[in-house]
Amino acid sequence: MNPTMDTIVMNGIFDALVSGNELTPANKHAVFQAFDLDKDGKVSKKEFIDTIVGMNIAFGSATHEIQANDATFKSIDANGDGFIEL
Secondary structure: OOHHHHHHHHHHHHHHHHHOOOOOHHHHHHHHHHHOOOOOOOEEHHHHHHHHHHOOOOOOOHHHHHHHHHHHHHHHOOOOOOEEOO
């Protein structure tokens, strides 16, 4: 991920969290593209975790971070197929 994409993604996520609103469609697309590392149109758990780690988003200890990332991925994986799709 490049610094510009990091900024777009983090600003979009931050704005959504602070405002309590959902991400805009443009920000959703930018976030999705940032996480879809192999550009196959879906985000695997590995891509999700690699992107989180690459953005230095920490949830605490290493064990807690793995559990938090896993739980977060599962909450976003709407149909439980192991991928996030738009």
